[in-house]
Amino acid sequence: MGVTKEGIENFSEENVFNIIGNTVTNHDNSSLFSYQPTFNPLDKLIEAHEENKKLYERLLQAEKDKINYLEKLLKK
16 A cells, blocks of 8 residues: 555654644635646537537438438338
């Protein structure tokens, strides 16, 4: 588990809180949950919409091809 014998023997909850207290410099808890994406969410939404549009067009073309095929079968 990556813990030495000395680390277990010298464990202290007080030390844990001291380490956390000394390493966390921002005491605003709301900032811990703020999310700042590195991309523009609107751009991602537009990309998803464009991809959905392309998929819909492919599905529509497949249905048209199926109808044409079935019409040819009925004519025979």
